[in-house]
Amino acid sequence: xxxxxxAEQLLLEESLGGLxxxxxPTQRARALAAADDAFDPDLWQAVVGLGVTGILVPVEHGxxxxxLLDAAVAAWTVGARATPLPFLGTTVMAPVALRTAGTPEQQxxxxxxxxxxxxxxxxxxxxxxxxxxxxxxxxxxxxxTGSALFVIDAESADVFxxxxxxxxxxxxxxxxxxxxxxxxxxxxxxxxxxxLVLGSVPVAEWLGAAPDTAAQATRRxxxxxRLMLAADALGAADRALALAVEWAKTRRQFGRTIGSFxxxxxxxxxxAAAIEPARSLLWWAAHAFDHxxxxxxxxxxxxxxxLTEVASxxxxxxxxxxxxxxxxxxxxxQLFFKRAALDRHLLGSPALLREHAARLQGL
Amino acid sequence: MDLSYGEEAEALRRExxxxxxxxxTQAPLGAIxxxxxxxxxxxxxxxxxxxxxxxARNVPREYGGFGAPPDPLAxxxxxxxxxxxxxxxxxxxxxxxxxxxxxxxxxxxxQRRRYVGPTLRGEMVWCQGYxxxxxxxxLANVRTSAVLEGDDFVVTGHKIWTTSAHFSDMMFCLVxxxxxxxRHAGLSYLLIPMASAGISVQPLMTMTGKAEFNQVFFDxxxxxxxxxxGERGEGWRIANATLVHERNMLxxxxxxxxxFQALLRLARTETRDDRPLIEDPLxxxxxxxxxxxxxAARWHASRLLSTRLRGEPVGIAGLVVKxxxxxxxxxxSSTALELLGEVGALxxxxxxxxxxxxxxxxxxxxxxxxxxxxxxxIQKNIIGERGLGLPREARGDV
Ligand SMILES: Cc1cc2nc3c(=O)[nH]c(=O)nc-3n(C[C@H](O)[C@H](O)[C@H](O)COP(=O)(O)OP(=O)(O)OC[C@H]3O[C@@H](n4cnc5c(N)ncnc54)[C@H](O)[C@@H]3O)c2cc1C
Numbered sequence: 001x002x003x004x005x006x007a008e009q010l011l012l013e014e015s016l017g018g019l020x021x022x023x024x025p026t027q028r029a030r031a032l033a034a035a036d037d038a039f040d041p042d043l044w045q046a047v048v049g050l051g052v053t054g055i056l057v058p059v060e061h062g063x064x065x066x067x068l069l070d071a072a073v074a075a076w077t078v079g080a081r082a083t084p085l086p087f088l089g090t091t092v093m094a095p096v097a098l099r100t101a102g103t104p105e106q107q108x109x110x111x112x113x114x115x116x117x118x119x120x121x122x123x124x125x126x127x128x129x130x131x132x133x134x135x136x137x138x139x140x141x142x143x144x145t146g147s148a149l150f151v152i153d154a155e156s157a158d159v160f161x162x163x164x165x166x167x168x169x170x171x172x173x174x175x176x177x178x179x180x181x182x183x184x185x186x187x188x189x190x191x192x193x194x195x196l197v198l199g200s201v202p203v204a205e206w207l208g209a210a211p212d213t214a215a216q217a218t219r220r221x222x223x224x225x226r227l228m229l230a231a232d233a234l235g236a237a238d239r240a241l242a243l244a245v246e247w248a249k250t251r252r253q254f255g256r257t258i259g260s261f262x263x264x265x266x267x268x269x270x271x272a273a274a275i276e277p278a279r280s281l282l283w284w285a286a287h288a289f290d291h292x293x294x295x296x297x298x299x300x301x302x303x304x305x306x307l308t309e310v311a312s313x314x315x316x317x318x319x320x321x322x323x324x325x326x327x328x329x330x331x332x333x334q335l336f337f338k339r340a341a342l343d344r345h346l347l348g349s350p351a352l353l354r355e356h357a358a359r360l361q362g363l
Numbered sequence: 364m365d366l367s368y369g370e371e372a373e374a375l376r377r378e379x380x381x382x383x384x385x386x387x388t389q390a391p392l393g394a395i396x397x398x399x400x401x402x403x404x405x406x407x408x409x410x411x412x413x414x415x416x417x418x419a420r421n422v423p424r425e426y427g428g429f430g431a432p433p434d435p436l437a438x439x440x441x442x443x444x445x446x447x448x449x450x451x452x453x454x455x456x457x458x459x460x461x462x463x464x465x466x467x468x469x470x471x472x473x474q475r476r477r478y479v480g481p482t483l484r485g486e487m488v489w490c491q492g493y494x495x496x497x498x499x500x501x502l503a504n505v506r507t508s509a510v511l512e513g514d515d516f517v518v519t520g521h522k523i524w525t526t527s528a529h530f531s532d533m534m535f536c537l538v539x540x541x542x543x544x545x546r547h548a549g550l551s552y553l554l555i556p557m558a559s560a561g562i563s564v565q566p567l568m569t570m571t572g573k574a575e576f577n578q579v580f581f582d583x584x585x586x587x588x589x590x591x592x593g594e595r596g597e598g599w600r601i602a603n604a605t606l607v608h609e610r611n612m613l614x615x616x617x618x619x620x621x622x623f624q625a626l627l628r629l630a631r632t633e634t635r636d637d638r639p640l641i642e643d644p645l646x647x648x649x650x651x652x653x654x655x656x657x658x659a660a661r662w663h664a665s666r667l668l669s670t671r672l673r674g675e676p677v678g679i680a681g682l683v684v685k686x687x688x689x690x691x692x693x694x695x696s697s698t699a700l701e702l703l704g705e706v707g708a709l710x711x712x713x714x715x716x717x718x719x720x721x722x723x724x725x726x727x728x729x730x731x732x733x734x735x736x737x738x739x740x741i742q743k744n745i746i747g748e749r750g751l752g753l754p755r756e757a758r759g760d761v
Contacts, residue, residue, distance in 0.1 A: 131636050132706055133715055149715065150705045185713035187723050195714065253501040255759030262756075263740040319570075319730060323499050323738060324524040327731045328576060329568035337570065341723075345705045351645055352704070 003283070009073045016050055016077045024083045026332050033189035033335075038084040039156035047085060048117030056095040061111035063095075068224060069286040072231040079235025079343075082335040084190045086120050088228050089153035094121035094161055096224040097169065101208030101217035122157030123225070124148035124196055127165070128218055129348050137198060139164045144172075147197045150346060152225070154181055154194025161207065161221075162196070169207040169214045176201055188342040190335065223297055225347050226304035227286050233311035233343040234275070234282055236336040240311075240318035241271045243333050247322050258321075267321055271314045278310045298360050305353035311340040372436045379444040382415060390450035398573075400530050401454050401485035409454045409485050417441050418453035419483045422463065427480025435668050442617035446624065452617075457527065458482040458489035460612045462535050465605045469593050474554070478533070490528040491609075492536035492555070492579060493602060495521060500741050502537070503546045503599060507581060509538040509553060515585040516540070516553060518561075521578065524735070528577035529566050531557050537602050540595050550598030554590045561585070571727045572711070609736045614688025616657075616664035622695045622725070623657045626650070629699055629717075640702050649698055656691050679750035686742040689733045696725035 005013075024032075024043055032038045047053070055071050057063025071092050078087055095114060098107055113119040126149050127136045137146040148162060160179075162170045172179060178201040184193050208214030245268050248259030258264045285303035288296045315337040319326035326333055344350065368376075383390075391405055401409065412418035413429055420438060422428020431437065445452045453459075463482055466475050481487035498504040507520025518538060528534065534555045541549040557564070561584040567576035593601045630641045630650060640646050663680070670677045699722040700707035709716040710723050733739050747753040 126705065130704065132634070132704070182714060184709060184715065185711045186708040187710040188708065252497075252759075253499060253504075257759075260759075261740070263743065267740075316730060320734060320739065323734055324494060324576075327524075327569050327734055329570050329572065331570075334570040337727075341700075342708050345700075345708055349701060349704045351701060355645075 003280075005069075005073070005283070009070060012050075012070065012073050013077050016047070016052065016074055017081075019046055019050060020077065020081045020083050024081065026082065026335060029082050029084060029190055029335065032084040033082075037155065038190065038192050039086065040084070043083075044085065045117055047087075048115075052087075053091050053117055054115040056092060056099070057111045057115050058099070058107075061107060062115040063111065067286075067291075068092075068227055068289040069283065071224075072227055072282065072286040075228040075231035076235035076238070079232030079339060080239040082190045082236070082239075082339050084192075086122075086153035086156050086192075088225060088232075089123040089157065089161075090114060090120045092228050093123045093125075093152065093221045093225045097161060097207060097217045097221040100220050101169065101213045103209075106205075106207065119159065120153065120157050122154045122160045122194070123152040123221070124160055124162040125152075125218065125222055125225070125347070126150040128163040128222065130352060135195075137162055137164050137170075137196075139166050139168060139170075142203055144170060144198045144201050144203055147195060149195050150184065151181075151194045151196050152346070153192065154196070155183070155192035160196060163218050167211050167215045167218070169217055170203045171205040171207055172201065172203060178202075186342055188338040190339060191342060193346075219297070222347055223289060223300035226300045226353075227282070227289060229343045229346055230282055230285070230300075230303040230307035233308045233340050234279060236339045236343065237271070237275050237278075237307075237311040237314040240315045240333050240336040240340075241268070241275060243336075244268055244271065244318035244321040247325075251323075264321060267317050271317050274310045274313060278307050282307055298357055301348075301353050301357045301360065304348065305350040305357070308340065308344040309350050312344055315340045368436050368440060372440050375437055376440045376444060379417065379441055382417070383444055383448045383450065386411070387448060387450060390448075400488055405451075405454065406485045408451065409483075412453045413483060417445075419459070419463075422467065422479065422483065426467075426475050427483050435672065439617075439665070439668070443620075446617055446621040449621065449624065454483075454485045455612070456489075457491050457535075457609075458487065458533075461491065461605050461608045462489050464608050465535070465601060466592065468604060469552075469597075469601050471589075471592075473589070474592065478554070487533060488527065488531045490525050490531040490534050490557070490577075490579075491605075492522040492525055492528075492534040494524045496523050499524075500738060502602070503550070505537050505539055505550060507536070507538050508542065509540045509551060509586070511540070511588065512585075514588050516588060516590070518553070518555065518581045518584040518586055520581050522581075523576075523578050524567070525564075525577045525579050526575055526735075528557065528564050528579050529574065533557060534579070535592075535605070537598050540598075544596060547599040548596050550602070551595050552592040552598040552601040553586055554592065555584065555586050559584045559586065569727075569731065571724050571731075606737065610685035613732050613736050614660075614684035614686075616660045616688070619660050619688055619692055619695070620657055622692055623653060625721075626653070626695050626699050626702075629722075630702055633702060633717075635704065646702060649701070653691075653695055653698060656694075660688060660691060679746060682742075682746045682750045685737065686739055686746070689729065690739070693726065693729040693733060696722055696729055700726055 023046055032040055051064055052074050054063035055066045059065040078085055098110055135147045135149045137144050137148055158174055160172045164170055178199045180197040182195040184195055208217050248264050248268055251258045282303050285299035288299040318333045322331055322333055325331050391408055416429040416431055419428035420431050421433050424430035459482060463479055466479055493502055495505055509516040509518045534557055536553045536555050537550055538553055539549050540551040561582040563580045565578045566574040567578055569575045630646055633640045667677050667681055706715055710720045748755050
């Protein structure tokens with residue numbers, strides 16, 4: 001039995017964390033979040049330089065052929081700094097889909113460019129989970145029509161990977177005729193989601209010839225995405241707790257450090273008690289994605305539901321520990337409050353995921 | 364036990380209902396008093412409500428109110444009918460809901476005449492200057508000083524988290540006038556014009572993305588001696604009287620009910636996968652769970668009212684109102700966000716946003732109210748110590 005992070009994983013956390021702390025401290029994250037365009041090409045290239053975009057890409061395509069747990073390390077490291085980066089679509093969901101359903105030719109064409117940071121992929125998969133506002137992309141032969149909401153990393157994507165209603169997966173360049181990309185603004189401005197509107201767009205490229213393969217790729221890509229959102233929420237919760245503890249150790253009222261009031265101490269202890277087992281759940285779930293095929297889907301579903309529940313509770317409590325300061329925009333806890341709010345609902349809200357978890361077990 | 368409101372109240376209900384029907388279209392929606400100064404339309408609405416006795420009902424006529432004798436049931440009937448229609452109950456907030464009752468209890472005749480009418484009519488807007496960087500939960504630690512020089516107090520210091528200060532005319536302010544006395548006994552309550560020389564206001568953005576907060580700096584601000592409410596050294600007692608009004612306002616059952624009704628409307632209209640959310644058993648369970656709490660809050664308010672009408676102390680039942688009411692309001696808006704899923708995260712006029720981002724705003728704002736006006740932890744201390752008679756936690760500096 002050896003359940004824990006490897007030396008390499010700890011090193012990745014340290015080097016990526018160090019890079020982000022140096023190049024994108026929360027002040028920089030705030031500036032990017034406030035800007036019209038949150039994509040910072042220099043920062044992206046620095047992250048690419050560390051090999052992050054190659055984590056899930058096989059060695060023969062220039063990557064390092066690592067696993068979901070390694071990607072999760074990167075995800076919580078980013079989440080703990082609320083860094084605006086197009087991480088989820090390009091680095092995780094697209095490579096998983098391409099590995100599962102791409103032809104050797106497609107893998108050879110896309111994966112090396114992903115590794116080198118030359119290509120970013122946005123993911124339209126919301127409607128494969130649930131639909132609002134009449135959204136959904138329909139296919140008629142080789143032509144797509146309809147709209148997709150909450151497209152991940154839409155802002156800086158060069159190519160979109162689109163889950164179509166009939167189960168197929170389309171690859172569409174951003175400049176395809178008839179494709180309109182709209183901006184959606186969420187409470188978390190450190191990540192940019194969008195809406196795709198397709199008015200009869202002919203599609204030249206599909207992923208997964210057989211419908212089964214495409215459906216399998218969609219499922220795997222969504223599970224991977226959920227694990228990353230769970231990891232991002234863990235990072236946000238970790239940092240919110242660290243900020244709260246720091247505050248509780250320094251802020252004084254009634255002639256005492258507030259952390260010496262049992263009410264405040266227990267709030268902090270409860271956050272830690274919620275986070276630590278959740279961290280173990282996430283490690284297991286990320287490991288299961290690559291190594292425990294029978295448990296992978298259930299593990300990813302529970303991890304996303306549970307980690308985002310924990311994070312919601314933690315960011316709220318951390319705000320309370322900060323008192324009036326916690327309610328101000330300049331308090332860093334708010335970056336994580338908002339980050340966790342979006343993590344919670346992208347790719348399936350907790351209640352929906354719990355229902356899915358029951359169905360996965362034939363319950 | 365008699366749950367009927369009596370014929371008099373029911374007659375009033377019929378009258379209010381007819382009024383609401385008639386004026387529905389011209390009424391502003393929802394709560395007023397947070398975003399900015401009341402505009403012309405809101406002030407006209409407020410004037411009409413006062414004229415009919417639906418606002419400032421029990422404030423004496425000579426101070427600009429409607430002048431009805433105390434009749435709390437009437438207020439409940441009016442609250443209920445306005446909430447049912449989802450229309451504005453008039454101008455509320457720190458001036459009308461907190462300062463006015465305080466002045467009626469503790470102000471001089473001159474202060475009442477000068478301030479109550481314009482405040483009720485929305486012509487004079489107030490902010491609350493209690494908190495300081497070193498005096499939040501520990502409010503008695505206020506350091507802003509007011510030194511008497513001739514006929515003026517000269518005020519120097521720094522207030523923070525002052526809601527609405529950037530558009531307020533006046534501040535009711537807690538200052539230290541007797542530095543030689545023990546902490547609580549050294550405080551006084553002053554009414555300060557925000558246009559006074561030496562005041563500067565620095566807006567402070569809150570997590571909702573709006574500049575609701577401010578820092579207010581006082582640099583030798585001269586305030587006439589007659590601006591004190593109560594006696595020198597009575598500030599703590601008077602500030603606490605205001606805080607009681609604040610906590611009742613924050614935990615208000617009528618507002619919680621209005622919020623819950625909005626949640627019900629949302630659940631009926633919103634669809635997921637082309638199915639109305641209200642058909643989802645899980646949603647139904649959550650809504651009904653909340654409804655039980657909303658009903659509890661509503662009847663709890665009735666119980667407090669009855670107790671007070673009998674002239675009996677409400678005790679611990681009153682101490683829990685702020686804690687439970689603010690938490691419930693937060694749970695209602697959190698549930699709305701659960702119902703909305705991803706679209707609940709949309710904000711700042713995004714396409715597909717619902718109700719102008721109301722719910723995501725409310726969810727954050729209601730968390731602010733769990734902290735403001737005495738944090739949840741401080742409320743629990745009060746319940747434990749004053750309500751249950753548990754020993755106090757040791758202070759660090761005595
Ligand atoms: C939305 C909002 C609006 C506000 N509007 C105004 C306004 O208009 N005017 C104004 O004057 N002020 C206003 N405030 C300030 C508010 O009253 C204070 O923020 C609040 O009283 C807490 O004080 P603090 O921020 O200094 O937190 P602190 O007192 O520093 O508290 C920090 C943490 O320590 C805990 N704590 C402190 N003491 C104890 C104790 N003895 N036992 C257990 N736990 C303890 C608190 O519960 C909290 O979790 C507002 C605040 C908010 C959030």
